[in-house]
Amino acid sequence: MAENPYTLFLLKGNKVKVCKCFHFEKKLIIQFDINQTHVLWRCNVVKYIGKRLVYMFLTMFLIATATFFLMQTLPGSPIASYNKLNETQRAIVEKKYGIDKPKPVQYAIYMKNLAKGDLGTSFVFKGKSVNDLLASRVKPSFILGAQAMVFGTIIGILLGMLAALKQNTIWDYGSTFFAILGVSIPSFVFASLLQYWVASQWHLLPVGLWNDGWKSSILPSIALAMGPLALSARFIRTEMIEVLSSDYITLAKAKGANGFEIAFKHALRNALIPLVTVLGPVAAGIVTGSLVVEQIFAIPGIGEQFVSSIMTNDFATIMGTTLFFSALLIFIIFIVDLLYGIIDPRIRLSGGKG
Amino acid sequence: MRKEELQQLPPEKFERITIDSSSAERISKPSLSFWQDAWLRLRKNKAAIVSMVVLVLLIIMALIGPHLNGHDGEEQILRHANLPPKIPGIEKLGIFDGTGQLGGEKVNLYEIKKVDEYYWFGTDGLGRDLFTRLWEGTQISLLIAFVAAAIDVVIGVLYGGISGYFGGRVDDVMQRIVEILIGIPTLIIVILMLLIMEPGLTAIIIAISLTGWIGMSRIVRAQILKYRGQEFVLASRTLGASDKRIIGKHLLPNIMGIIIINTMFTIPTAIFFEAFLSFIGLGLQPPAASLGTLINDGYKVMEHQPYFLLFPAVVISVLMIAFNLIGDGLRDALDPKMKD
Numbered sequence: 001m002a003e004n005p006y007t008l009f010l011l012k013g014n015k016v017k018v019c020k021c022f023h024f025e026k027k028l029i030i031q032f033d034i035n036q037t038h039v040l041w042r043c044n045v046v047k048y049i050g051k052r053l054v055y056m057f058l059t060m061f062l063i064a065t066a067t068f069f070l071m072q073t074l075p076g077s078p079i080a081s082y083n084k085l086n087e088t089q090r091a092i093v094e095k096k097y098g099i100d101k102p103k104p105v106q107y108a109i110y111m112k113n114l115a116k117g118d119l120g121t122s123f124v125f126k127g128k129s130v131n132d133l134l135a136s137r138v139k140p141s142f143i144l145g146a147q148a149m150v151f152g153t154i155i156g157i158l159l160g161m162l163a164a165l166k167q168n169t170i171w172d173y174g175s176t177f178f179a180i181l182g183v184s185i186p187s188f189v190f191a192s193l194l195q196y197w198v199a200s201q202w203h204l205l206p207v208g209l210w211n212d213g214w215k216s217s218i219l220p221s222i223a224l225a226m227g228p229l230a231l232s233a234r235f236i237r238t239e240m241i242e243v244l245s246s247d248y249i250t251l252a253k254a255k256g257a258n259g260f261e262i263a264f265k266h267a268l269r270n271a272l273i274p275l276v277t278v279l280g281p282v283a284a285g286i287v288t289g290s291l292v293v294e295q296i297f298a299i300p301g302i303g304e305q306f307v308s309s310i311m312t313n314d315f316a317t318i319m320g321t322t323l324f325f326s327a328l329l330i331f332i333i334f335i336v337d338l339l340y341g342i343i344d345p346r347i348r349l350s351g352g353k354g
Numbered sequence: 355m356r357k358e359e360l361q362q363l364p365p366e367k368f369e370r371i372t373i374d375s376s377s378a379e380r381i382s383k384p385s386l387s388f389w390q391d392a393w394l395r396l397r398k399n400k401a402a403i404v405s406m407v408v409l410v411l412l413i414i415m416a417l418i419g420p421h422l423n424g425h426d427g428e429e430q431i432l433r434h435a436n437l438p439p440k441i442p443g444i445e446k447l448g449i450f451d452g453t454g455q456l457g458g459e460k461v462n463l464y465e466i467k468k469v470d471e472y473y474w475f476g477t478d479g480l481g482r483d484l485f486t487r488l489w490e491g492t493q494i495s496l497l498i499a500f501v502a503a504a505i506d507v508v509i510g511v512l513y514g515g516i517s518g519y520f521g522g523r524v525d526d527v528m529q530r531i532v533e534i535l536i537g538i539p540t541l542i543i544v545i546l547m548l549l550i551m552e553p554g555l556t557a558i559i560i561a562i563s564l565t566g567w568i569g570m571s572r573i574v575r576a577q578i579l580k581y582r583g584q585e586f587v588l589a590s591r592t593l594g595a596s597d598k599r600i601i602g603k604h605l606l607p608n609i610m611g612i613i614i615i616n617t618m619f620t621i622p623t624a625i626f627f628e629a630f631l632s633f634i635g636l637g638l639q640p641p642a643a644s645l646g647t648l649i650n651d652g653y654k655v656m657e658h659q660p661y662f663l664l665f666p667a668v669v670i671s672v673l674m675i676a677f678n679l680i681g682d683g684l685r686d687a688l689d690p691k692m693k694d
Binding site: 056288330 | 533534537538539540541542545546547549550622626629630633634635636649653656657660663667670671674675677678679
C-alpha cells in the first residue's frame with residue numbers, strides 16, 4: 001500500500017516542515033524531509049495549478065452550456081418587431097443570425113466559435129460583434145474598477161492601521177464604524193446618494209456620463225471603492241493588532257525605531273500578506289457593483305451594457321457578457337489563490353478543500 | 355491595628371478555622387452552559403445589543419407599520435400624487451410640513467392640491483402612501499432574506515453534513531461538484547435564473563438560494579470532519595449509537611454556533627441581492643413593493659422628491675448594519691477563538 005504518498009506541510013511554531021506521508025500496512029507513515037522543502041513545494045505547485053486549470057475549464061464549460069440553454073428558454077424573441085415580418089423575411093433574418101438550425105447544431109457552432117474566442121453577433125446593435133461591443137466598453141469599466149480597487153484598498157489599509165495603532169480610542173471606534181457602514185450600505189444606495197448631494201445639489205462634480213475626463217470617474221469610483229475600503233480596513237485592523245503584539249515589534253521598539261517605522265516597515269508588511277485573500281471577494285463585489293453604479297452614472301461600460309442587454313433581450317450580448325464576467329472572476333480568484341500560496345507557503349496547497 | 359495591639363489580644367478571641375480539604379475542589383460559581391456563557395459575552399457587546407433592539411423595532415414596524423396610518427399601500431389616488439412628507443406634530447417645527455418644490459419654488463403642496471390627510475412619508479407618482487409601502491417593502495425584503503437564509507441552512511447543513519460524515523467516495527464526488535459550482539460567480543447565476551423564471555418572490559428566493567448554500571456546506575463539512583474523529587464520537591459509536599444519534603446528539607450541537615454565525619451573515623447578503631436585483635429591474639414586479647423596488651422608484655424622482663429615495667435607503671442601510679453588527683457580536687460570543 002505504499003503507492004499513495006502525498007505531501008503534507010506541517011506547521012510547527014512558525015516553521016514549515018515538509019513531510020511525506022503514505023500508508024504502509026494500514027499504518028500512516030510520516031517521513032520528514034526538510035532538505036527537500038523546495039523541490040516538493042514546486043512539484044506540488046505544478047500539480048495544483050494543473051488541477052485548478054482543469055476545474056476552471058470545467059466551470060467555464062458548465063457556465064457556457066448553462067447560459068446557452070437558459071437563453072433558449074427566455075421568453076420573447078431577440079429580433080425586434082418579429083411579429084411584423086412575413087414568413088420569408090423571418091427565414092432570412094433567422095438564417096442571418098443562425099437561429100434557423102436545430103438547437104444541438106446551434107450549440108455546437110456556438111461552442112466552436114467560443115473556443116476561437118468569438119462571442120457571436122449582437123442582435124440589437126446591427127451587425128456588431130459582441131467582441132467589438134465589449135472591447136469598445138471595456139475601458140471605462142476597467143478605469144473605474146482599477147481606481148476603486150486602488151483607492152479603496154489604500155484608504156482601507158490606512159484606516160485599519162489607524163484603528164489598530166490607536167486601539168480602543170475614538171479613532172478606532174470611528175474607523176470601525178466607518179468600515180461597518182461601508183460593508184453594510186449597498187453600493188447603489190451610496191451611489192445614488194452621492195449623485196444627489198455632491199453632483200446634483202452642490203454641483204461639485206458631473207452628475208454622470210463619461211465626457212468630462214477624469215472628473216466623471218471620481219464619483220462612481222468612490223461609490224465602488226466603499227466595499228474594498230471597508231473590507232480591507234477591517235482586515236488590516238485585525239491583522240495589525242495581532243502583529244503588533246509579536247516579539248519582533250517589541251524588538252523593533254527596543255532598538256529604538258520610531259513609531260512611523262514600526263507601523264509601516266515592521267507591522268504593515270506582515271499584516272498585508274493575508275489581505276491578498278480578500279482580493280477575490282473584493283473583485284467580485286466591484287463587478288457586481290459596476291452593474292448598478294455604471295447604470296446610475298450612465299457610464300458607457302460593460303456593466304451598463306449588460307443591464308441594458310437584459311432589458312432588450314439581446315441574447316448574444318447577454319451570453320457574451322456573462323462569459324466575460326465569469327472568466328474574469330474565475331481568473332482573478334485563481335490568481336489570488338496562487339499569490340496567497342506563493343506569498344505564504346504555510347498555506348497547504350491541497351487547495352479548495354476548506 | 356498595630357503589632358503590639360495584636361499581641362495584647364487574649365488567645366480566647368481566636369478560633370481555629372479548619373479547612374475541609376474536600377471543599378478546595380468545590381466550584382463556587384454556578385456552572386454555565388455554552389449558551390449561557392455566550393449570552394454573557396454577547397451582553398457585553400453594546401453594538402450588538404443596540405442592533406438587536408433596532409432590528410426588533412424594525413421587524414415590529416414591518417409587521418404593524420402598514421396598518422398604522424389608515425392608508426392602503428396599493429390604493430392609487432392620482433389627485434394625491436407626488437406629495438412630500440407631512441407628519442402631524444413635527445410639521446410645526448418647519449420640517450415635514452408638506453413643503454415641496456413646484457416649478458422651482460417652495461410651496462406647500464398639500465394646500466395647493468387641497469389635501470387634508472397626512473401622508474407621513476409622502477406619496478409616489480400614483481398617489482400611494484409611501485409610509486405604508488415602505489413597511490410593506492421591509493416586510494417583503496425581510497421575508498425573502500429569512501426564507502433564503504433558511505433554505506441555505508437546510509441544504510448547506512445536509513450537504514456538508516453528509517459529505518463530511520460519510521467521507522470516502524461520497525465525499526469525493528460531492529466535493530468535486532462543489533468545486534465546480536463554487537467557481538460560478540453568484541451574480542451570474544442569480545441573473546441567469548431570474549431571466550428565465552417568472553419574476554416574483556419565489557424566483558428571487560430560488561435564485562438567491564441556488565448558490566447560497568455552498569458556503570454553508572463547506573463550513574459544515576470542515577467542522578464535521580474536525581469533530582468526527584474525536585474521542586467522544588468514537589465512545590458513542592462504541593456504545594452502539596446509530597449514525598442518526600451521533601449526528602443529532604453529538605455533532606450538530608457542536609457546530610451549532612458556527613451555523614448560527616454564518617446564517618447571520620447570509621441574511622444581509624440576501625437582503626442586498628434582493629435589493630440589487632430589484633434595482634436593475636429583475637426583481638419584484640409592481641404593484642408589489644420591496645426595499646429594492648422602492649429605492650429604484652425613488653431614484654428616478656430623486657431630483658424633486660429626495661425623501662422618496664431617502665427613507666427606503668435609510669431602512670435598508672440600518673437593516674444591513676444591524677445584521678452585520680449582530681453577526682460580529684455573535685461571532686465573538688460563540689467562538690472567542692475566531693475573532694475578526
